[in-house]
Amino acid sequence: EAARAGFAPERDAQLAVGRPGFITAWNKAAADLAELLQGRRVVLNKSYWATHDDSGQDLTARFPVELHNSTLRHMYTTLERALDCSVIDYPADLQVADSQHRWGLSPFHYTSPYYEHFLARLTEVTS
Template sequence: MRNDDLVPTTKTAIFGGCVSRDTLAFSGDENYPLTRYIARHSLLSAGQDASHNFPVFNVRSRFQQRIIDFDIRGNLFHEVAKLGNIDVLLWDLNVERAGCWEFPDGSVVTNSPDLRKVPELRSSLSNARKIDFNTEEHISRWKTAADVLVEALASAEIKNRVLVLAPDWALIDTAGQPTRKLGELRPSDAPAAFAPYLTHLEEAGLRVARFTGLVSDLDHRWGRAPFHYTSEAYELFRKRIDEFVQEQRT
């Protein structure tokens, strides 16, 4: 943990998922006040209003209701200008592994577990076409959407405050056992699968923070996954965030 007497609070926004959010939880939310959390939203669904393909729905969790509706309406690009005076926007790409669904009208939604758990929304996907992660189509369309987002970030004058967290998936857990694949993606194949996406962001001028040799925590609060790391990993992430923010302040 950091010393609050030495380091000022870091106003933070997140576009992504558990890697960024878990890092803040480990580091102490009071030190990294979260101004905006855009979760479980593939970049391919940004700018794509698919709401007319779905019925009205309600889920118990207000957080899940909000993130599903936000993704269905594709509101990401509109939100960038509202981020305001933040110190850092953390972005991680794990949500992209699930792929997307495209409807006949061309609108897109993320293939998120939150959406699929709602029966009336899941049934609406029967009319959509799956676009799988790391296919030629997914990569090409993702890069185009990334260019639009980077342009929006530059217009909002926060491009230089974006840090992409890109830790490799852990190959072993705290018991020394190999981690399991998620869907069709093996942890050992994840670096190569995410590489074209991360390289494109670097070529677009964003900072990408890579980490290797990490371990998955079997006692993680969210359960077993190759991107649910030990406290040592989150400490590495936190230090990199602090270094990045300090660079922007000097």
């Protein structure tokens, strides 16, 4: 998406998940964000990458699922500790990638029940 918007920094200039300095930079940004959000209503969408798709295909060999999920666990824990927020969690049986997703197979393009769960939980926590 960034490239389509015209943003094309040198690859080495990007601070990507798993690269040295990423967690340190993210922790600082999260602390700044938490300070800005104090006293505001926040809903944390605690979404993890799927390990498999709806046909049963294992995605962990094709995508760095565990790297991203372990990083996300850290991120969500940090934000939950720093913020008074509502949390949307997902049962494991909903964390399934859609093999026919309109934007292609990816560990974060889920099947319809996942999104239905999100909408139902968002309605609950914001009512």
